[in-house]
Amino acid sequence: MIRRKRQAPNVPVSSMADIAFLLIVFFMVTSVLDTDPDIPILLPDVPGGEQLNKKIANIYLSADKNKTVYYNTMRMTLPEAISHVRAKMATTPDFKVLIHADKDLSYGEVDNAFEMLKEIGALKVSLITQTTQGGGLNNK
Amino acid sequence: MISLKKKTQIEEVSAASMSDIAFLLLVFFMVTAVFFVKEGLNVQLPRKQASPTKVERAHVFEIVLTGDKVTISNQAIGRKEYSSPKEFRNELNKMEIANMPIKLALIKTSHETKYGNMLDVLSSVQLRGFEKISVRKKK
Numbered sequence: 001m002i003r004r005k006r007q008a009p010n011v012p013v014s015s016m017a018d019i020a021f022l023l024i025v026f027f028m029v030t031s032v033l034d035t036d037p038d039i040p041i042l043l044p045d046v047p048g049g050e051q052l053n054k055k056i057a058n059i060y061l062s063a064d065k066n067k068t069v070y071y072n073t074m075r076m077t078l079p080e081a082i083s084h085v086r087a088k089m090a091t092t093p094d095f096k097v098l099i100h101a102d103k104d105l106s107y108g109e110v111d112n113a114f115e116m117l118k119e120i121g122a123l124k125v126s127l128i129t130q131t132t133q134g135g136g137l138n139n140k
Numbered sequence: 141m142i143s144l145k146k147k148t149q150i151e152e153v154s155a156a157s158m159s160d161i162a163f164l165l166l167v168f169f170m171v172t173a174v175f176f177v178k179e180g181l182n183v184q185l186p187r188k189q190a191s192p193t194k195v196e197r198a199h200v201f202e203i204v205l206t207g208d209k210v211t212i213s214n215q216a217i218g219r220k221e222y223s224s225p226k227e228f229r230n231e232l233n234k235m236e237i238a239n240m241p242i243k244l245a246l247i248k249t250s251h252e253t254k255y256g257n258m259l260d261v262l263s264s265v266q267l268r269g270f271e272k273i274s275v276r277k278k279k
Contacts, residue, residue: 013159020162024169044256046263049179098180103256110255111277118188126180127259 036060036100037070044103049129056096056126057085061109063102078113086120096124181263199242201270203228205249205261216240225260232268245270250278 039062059081060070071081089095097117101110117125198215210228213219217235222228237243245265249258265273 014155016159017155017162020159020166024162024166027166027169044259046181046256046260048263048267049181052178052180098178101255103254103259105255106251107249107253107255107258108251108277110258111251114185118185121188123185123187125183125185127183127262128178128180129259129263131177131179 035073037073037075039068039070040064041100041102042104043100043128043130045130049131050126052096052098052126056098057088058098058100059085059113061099061101061105061113063105067105067109078116082113082116082120085117085122089120089122094124095122096126097122098126098128100128181259181266183262195242195244199240199244201237201240201243201245203245203247203261203265205247205253205257207253208257210261225257225264228261229264232264235268237268237270242272243270244272245274247273247275248278249275 036058037060039060041060041062058070058072060068061078062068062070069076069078069081071084076084085097099110099113101113114125117123200214201217202213204211204213205225208224210222210225211219212222212228216239220231222231247258247261247265262273262275
């Protein structure tokens with residue numbers, strides 16, 4: 001009787017590298033970079049801010065002499081930004097507007113934005129402060 | 141004659157550790173990735189058509205913010221003045237507000253007030269435990 005040598009079973013691992021690289025490429029491609037426009041906004045340094053990770057629209061109000069306004073990464077006037085918010089609200093429920101305003105800006109300017117947001121029914125607002133963990137807008 | 145010529149073997153590069161390297165890279169980037177977290181004070185704006193609620197004036201904790209100066213007036217505490225929002229924050233934390241029937245604060249400010257000061261006052265009032273905060277802008 002011929003007795004065959006029993007071979008130890010082995011799992012092929014040669015395709016493991018392909019899977020790993022595929023995962024790397026997948027995450028690299030699908031990750032969305034959240035960018036802020038490159039404008040000098042000095043955010044107020046006050047405690048009590050909550051961390052935000054909701055689907056949101058960003059409005060940036062700078063304190064320079066032109067009172068530059070950005071909606072996400074696009075420069076526009078405040079009424080234009082508000083109309084973008086209104087358009088986004090129609091598709092996204094539980095919507096929040098993040099206001100990045102410079103601490104040297106007069107409150108009236110920010111209140112103006114509040115009034116416009118009230119007009120379109122965007123009542124959930126978050127006033128962005130300096131982060132305690134780094135990240136966010138650069139300081140001047 | 142016996143030929144001693146060896147068979148030329150094709151040299152192989154070992155790819156077995158490739159997966160280790162790839163997973164290591166994957167884990168490294170996952171661990172070092174910094175999530176872009178923003179922090180902010182959440183505010184619920186009133187509805188445009190909302191009718192104003194009436195409260196007894198005595199229960200209201202009134203804060204007037206003019207420039208850097210903060211003035212508070214309340215029946216229980218009286219009238220006090222602070223030179224900066226920072227000083228107001230420190231003093232507010234020492235105040236006894238637990239026996240207030242309604243934790244309602246009214247912040248009065250003007251168009252010219254700096255937004256930073258305004259937010260400082262708002263944050264200290266929020267953190268102190270006031271449940272309802274109303275902001276009014278002086279004309």
